[in-house]
Amino acid sequence: MTGKIKKILRMSPAEIRFRAWEQIRIRYEKQNARRELETVEKPDFNFFVKTCDFELYTGADPTGLWRKEGFARRLCEPLTEERKQAFINNYPERYSLALKRADAFMENRFAFLGVAFTLPDPIPWQKDPLSLNPYPDGFYRDIDIFTNKNAGDIKHVWEVNRLQYLIELTKAAWLSGERKYAEKFESLLTDWIRTNPYKRGVAWASALEVGVRVSALVWALAFYRACPFHRPDVLRAMLKLIYLSGAYLYENLSIYFSPYNHLIGEAAGLFLAGYLFPGFRDADKWANRAWDVLCDQVEKQFHADGGSVEQASFYHHFTLGFYLQTIQVKRLNGQEVPARVMERVRRAIEFSACLTKPDGDMPHLGDIDDARSIYFGDPTHWDFSAWRAIGAAWYGRGAFKYGLKQLPEEAYWLLSNPDQENYARLKAIPPDQNALLLKESGYAFFRNGFGEDAHFCMMDCGPIAHGVFHDDTPSAAHGHADELAIELSAFGESFLVDPGFSNYRGDFDWHCYFRSTAAHNTVEINGQSQAKQGGILQWSRAPRFKQLEFVDHESAKAFCGEHYGYQQQPGAPVHRRYLLFVDNLFWVVADYIYPAKGKGEQTDFKEHFHFNAGLKTAIEEGKQSIVCQGDKATLSIHTLSQTPSPLHFRFTEGADGADGGWISPTYRAVRPAPLVSMAYQAVPPLCVVKVLYPQKKGQTGPEFQKENQQLMFGDYTVIMEEASGDVRVEAGGKHFRICHDGKDGYIHLND
Structure with a gap:
């Protein structure tokens, strides 16, 4: 049975009816596309409600529309001279950057999604910005957006057509008073409208792109209207484009096609088009439909613990940003937001705070897209502190403001x-939980504090992503095959990291590698990934998992989980991992691998250690150790093993191929980074134990001595018992014991 048939069989009757009706609608839409385009392009095309004066729109001063009651609602606080001067005075670096970026756009210079380029004038909107090869023209539904046979990475041409940089041009015009920025904006906008007719071409081929573009247009319009030198024809063109975008989105919401960040971005765009402009025809219908979707979906987009069901940290903030913006618009206009929506959004902000590492970065979980749902400039980075700041102001949470x-x-x-004002009065306080298990999302976090020099570690034991099946049914998803992967920072410096993500289109080997088990800090068995990859973004055979134990003790914090992603392998090996954070000082990682069926067979194992870029890493193979030096600290990793064969270490950094030692913190932003793989052969059951010990630069640490299956350092001894593989950590009168007996592993404290 093919994957496509399996997917159809999994569809609900409602989905089948929806998809069947959609095909009928699209066929009718295509037949009438030319007539529809001719209608909307007529100068007398009236898209206002009867109570709204169309003559104001066509007249010499369309700004009169905003003085008419019932035409528009507030997007933000008035952009007054006082607000402008406050920004210039309080954000001098951001002001300088705003003008610098606007100057680049004046010359058609762009940099995003891992590429930088200069486009000719006028901009070839429907061509790949790197090769200038054209994308197919014609009816938007006829353009295949999933093929690798297009002119280039479709993300690049879409990013140009999102028009978010128009916000930066109009913002620069308003802040600086320089007319040149407004003139460039006017030129780009009017040319885009002329060369991208309604529902034709690659710019209309994805509803998400239209939704993001609406957000860009309403903010660009706000800054442009605040300028003293706006043109009436440009205001009219913007209003019409926002209206047409709303009409398009109402027809094309991805209810079943892509019911995650795509649907939320589309609904947010539809909401902004309808809610902000009640004077538009059908605006109330749009706003109500969009708001219903956003409210209905909030508990489907975020787990009860706040994490995104897509299991991707960048997309978590992409989706959350749409909620923050639409909720704020509601609040600004004096309307209530359901308590359950506000509660789930609060938890999503808490999840963002949990992810934040001491250096301000975050684990680069899952797929990555440079897209920003809240955009005012310079999008390619991992700083989502504004999301926490908004939460601090809304919920009065000093912990969100901390740092x-x-x-x-x-x-x-x-x-x-x-x-x-609420934010300014709020006192920043450090969060009060140094150990936390988010069961639904599947992440355990351990810290020794929240300062810039703190230790941080996390371990993954949860779903790959919502909608991925355990059988061969293929599904597109943004999560990765990263069960039991760990991330670790010491003294505020990131050491073990998730390498991130490479690309969606082109370089398929790199696309697959960054999503695979080998690209994460976990154990790979027989050279296979924990889940089965298909085409671009596709997963099947998602591994089942079990969270076994979580311990938050004064002397040790610990988590234990296992996954069953290798049930197709001989003996069905199960990988169980224990993570201990001892005395807020160092970590013990114990990997216990046992056969779920019958006796174990000879098996190849490979554990991967992905270090952050710029770290100096060396292998001391005779000691079975890895030493990694950073700017602030050193991390040493010492191994105790039950394996009968020796451990084989391999170091690589920036070598040929995707597995040659690379990380990609943002889209297509690959850079060399140390990768150490530790390979061994054994017959399960077996146990391999690592002690990860950090040492601050300039300080003398303990000497490590290894005897048989004991590792001694300072006041501590780590002992692995030969027969059972159980592990003891001893320190003075304290004893921690990791036991493998029974179905579930467990951890004894002071045993």
């Missing part, structure tokens, strides 16, 4: 004046 030196720019534009 933020200033209200981030995105929050400055988005939050109301009372919200900003």
Whole structure:
């Protein structure tokens, strides 16, 4: 049975009816596309409600529309001279950067999604910006957006057509008073409208792109209208484009096609088009439909613990940003937001705070897209502190504000004046949980504090992503095959990292590698990934998993979990991992691998250690150790093993191929980084234990001595018992014991 048939059999009757009706609608839409385009392009095309004066729109001064009651609602606080000067005075570096980036756009210079390029003038909107090869023209539904046979990576041409940089041009025009930025904006916008007719071409081929573009247009319109030199024809063109985008989105919501960040981005765009402009025809219908989707979906997009069901940290913030923006618009206009929506969004912000490492970065979990749902400039980075700042203002949570030196720019534009006053009065306090298990998302976090020099580690034991099946049914998803992977920072410096993600289109080997088990800090068995990859983004045979134990003790914090991703392998080996954080000082990782069926067979194992870029890494093979030096600290990894064969270490950094030692923190931003793989052969059951000991630069640490299956350092001894593989950690009168007996592993403290 093919994967496509399996997917059809899994569809609900409602989904089958929806998809069947959609095909009928699309066929009719295509037949009438030319007539529809001719209608909307007529100068007298009236897209206003009867109570709204169309003559104001066509007249010499369309700004009169905003003075008419019932035409528009507030997007943000008024962009007054006082607000402008406050930004220039309080954010001098952001102001300088805004003008610098606007100057680049003046010359058609762009840099995003791992590429930089300069486009000719006028911009070839429907060509790949790197090769300038054209994309197919014609009816938007006829364009295949999933093929690798297109002109290039479709993400690049879409990013140009999202028009988010128009916000930066109009913002620069308003802040600086320089007309040149407004003129460039006018030129780009009018040319885009002329060369991208409604529902034709690659710019209309994805509803998410249209949704993101609406957000860009409403903010660009706000800054442009605040300028003293706006043109009436440009205001009219913007309003019409926002209206047409809303009409398109209402017809094309990805209810079943892509019911995660795509659907939320589309619904947010539809909401902004309808809610902000009640004077548009069908605006109330759009706003109500969009808001219903957003409210209905909030508990489907975020687990009860706040993590995104897509299991991808960048997409977590992409989806969350759409909620933050639409909720703020509601609040700004004096309307209530359901308590359950506010509660789930609060938890999603808490999840963001949990992910934040001491250096301000985050684990690069799952697929990565540079896209920002809240955009005011310079999008390619992992700073989502504005999301926490908004949460601090809304919920009065001092822990959300902790570590933020200033209200981030995105929050400055988005939050109301009372919200900003609440934020200013709020006292920042450190979070109170150094150990936390998020069961639904599947992440355990351990810290020794929340300062810039703190230790941080996390371990993954959860779903690959919502919607991925345990059998051969293929599904697209943004999660990775990263069960039991760990991430670790010592003294505020990131050492073991998730390498991130490479690309969606082209370089398929790199696409697959960064999503595979080998690209994560976990154990690979017989050279296979924990889940089965198909085409681009496709997964099947998602591994089942079990969270066995979580311990939060004064002397040790610990988590134990296992997964069953290798049930197709001989003996069905199960990987169980224990992570101990001892005395807030060092870590013990014990990997116990046992056969679920019958006796174990000779098996190849390979454990991967992906280090952050710029770290100096060396292997001391005779000692079965890895030593990694950073700017602030050193991390040494010492191994005790039950394996009858010797451990074979392999170091690589920036070598040929995707597995040659690379990380990609943002889209297509690959850079060399140390990778150490530790390979061995054994017949399960077996246990391999690592002690990960950090040492601050300039300080003398303990000497490590190894005898048989004992590792001694300072006041500590780690002992692995030969027969059972059980592990003891001893320190003075304290004893921690990791036991493998029975179906579930467990951890004894002071045993």
